[in-house]
Amino acid sequence: MNPILRLAFRPWAEGVENVPEEGPVILASNHLSHSDTIFGWLHVKRRVTQLAGSHFFSGRGIKGFLMRLFLNGIGTVPIDRSGGKASEAGLSSGLRVLNEGNVLGIYPEGTRSRDGRLYKGRTGVARLALASRAPVIPCAMINTFEIMPPGRLLPKLGIRPGVKFGKPLDFSRYHGMEGDRLVLRAVTDEVMHALMDLSGQEYVDDYAVRTTVSKG
Template sequence: MFYWLMKYIAIGPLVKAIFRPWIVGRDNVPTSGAAILASNHLSFADSIFLPLLIDRPMSFLAKSDYFTGRGPKGWATRLFMKGTGQIPIDRSGGKASEASLNTGLQILGRGDLLGIYPEGTRSPDGRLYRGRTGIARMALEAKVPVIPVVMVDTDTAMPIGQRIPNIMRVGIVIGEPLDFSRYEGMENDRYILRSVTDEIMIALQRLGAQRYDDVYASTVKDRLPPGAPGRP
């Protein structure tokens, strides 16, 4: 209920009026049943525009830092994240990663839509980077399709490190669902998980024509000089 209140009364009309976002392929999102929306990740704004432009509620797995801030800014951020259907997860690895996986499976088990950024973090330079295999494991365990989603120009509208967005049009391109039922029962095979993940990233690259680099975005960020935009 809170999600729909924020979407249609508080946030949605204002954002749409200011940015006039466009969308192609909305019909590729099923009207019912669970599915994973796998998106490239250019900007914090990605998690704003995608939920607003599809016709069903969806949840994103978001880093827990967004929910723990203090003061008025922390309160506003936490309110916004909850209002747009985002779920806090710990991305520190190990048991935290397993907990994140289970959270995603619970959402899919309810028959809902789950948004995932396979790269694991925002691209520091607009390129598409190697996907993390957690998305493949979720898709195989939950037996759900993966729908590729490409965000367009959100990094120009709200670059990394910029708090006030630039007023401009942004877009979303949604591709046809990917079916991985041929790998049923193989969710513990790391070679299968890598193959499925790579297939998702290829679909994203073809859909959005981004330059692809077969390294993790987090590795590229770690190599950036201190203080550079995108540096953790």
């Protein structure tokens, strides 16, 4: 799909050189649109495995089949976000990817932003970073909300999507402290602050799902 996407949308990227050429690394991105999955890793030379909610794999009919085919094709690992042991299993899948020396893509917000703002991150990214000792690269998606906002099935033409890769975040000072909730929150907040600086988004100190529900 790369040649077609590059020709139709002319995607751009900054800071790709910040992604290590080898070894485990976490690409932590803001989440504005389903098109983030399409455009986010186009410029990364290494294969990126990403985590996604298991409900995306449970669709029925032709649409569900095509969705599963696409997600499997781009290396997506389904995770159960219902909490407890199910969520632990999802993090274990991500940790396995990192322990094998590969690249893991993750959306710390946990779901797409419904209004284009940046929401509070969940601490899974911190747990993965500390357990694997992998660097975290903040990745800011640009213009994907305008290309494919929530509810739109096909991306708009005429808008160039972009991604900014920030400098690696080193959390070695926290190694061995992944059981400390305050440390997990501090690491996650540092990742989100880096994403805010890169993206220029307004930050909301609340979880995206919780905010969406409160608005009906």
